[in-house]
Amino acid sequence: MNQPRATVEARGITVEFARGRKQPPFRALDSVDLDARPGEVTCLLGPNGSGKTTLMNVLTGLLAPTTGSLRVLGLDPASQRRELLRRIALVPQETSLYPELTARENLVFHARYYVMPAREQRARIEETLELVQLGSRASDRAGTFSGGMQRRLALGKALMMKPELLLLDEPTLGVDVQSREAIWTRIEEVAHEGRAVLLTTNYMEEAQRLGDHITIIDRGANIVRGSLTELTSQVPETKRAEVPPVSLQDVFLHFTGSGLRN
Ligand SMILES: Nc1ncnc2c1ncn2[C@@H]1O[C@H](COP(=O)(O)OP(=O)(O)OP(=O)(O)O)[C@@H](O)[C@H]1O
Ligand SMILES: [Mg+2]
8 A cells, every 4th residue: 555645754954053153053953854644643752952843943934944855745845835834733832822812712813814614613612622621711811821721722723723734842841731631632633534743742751642653853863763663672672661661761762872851
């Protein structure tokens, strides 16, 4: 059977940021490869500063790579950004909401902006408010919410849509355990609906739970890529802290010689 066409196909992505005079540029990404496929959750796992957000910015056309080739939904993000943004849903690392609008109004605005069919709007918005556990706060202004509540509302905006590609930069950072479980389940459903999901995380547990495919990066470079089984099978038994299951922590330790630095 043919593999479905990759939704994201990034090869040899290098990003350099200019620094002050007489300083060499800073290489934030060094020849990184990444794929995301329909029906799968792909997790990009790496510690702080490893280049996850930089790669997301490249995939959404916010940042042009210094070198490398890239296709997202068959498009070139740098030159076809408008069309791309219409077809993806994105939750950036920094939460963006309208603080003066209520939780429900934020979702209504988003639904209309992305032209969700009117007959579906009401039900999907109410479902989403329940999903992110903000049903009882739906009429309160988003600006009055705690950090974790704002994060949940921002996630709700993306999870409510039916994009071909869902991009989530550290989706559950600052989200409590109860809400996290519901969000994880919804992310799995999105993939089961045949969409591609690509998320960044520095939580091993999140990658282990969700990742059909896991790419580990450190200091801007690919460390290893594959399914959880493929990754863990590469760790010799003597190096495994947990038997079974072998954890991603073991994989990370094996390939980098250090733990996931945060
Ligand atoms: N605009 C920029 N100019 C210069 N350096 C940058 C810029 N953006 C990112 N960097 C550097 O690139 C590296 C990767 O940053 P990035 O934000 O991609 O990391 P990250 O993996 O998303 O980290 P975190 O887990 O903290 O979100 C860091 O060393 C950062 O300082
Ligand atoms: Mg980041």
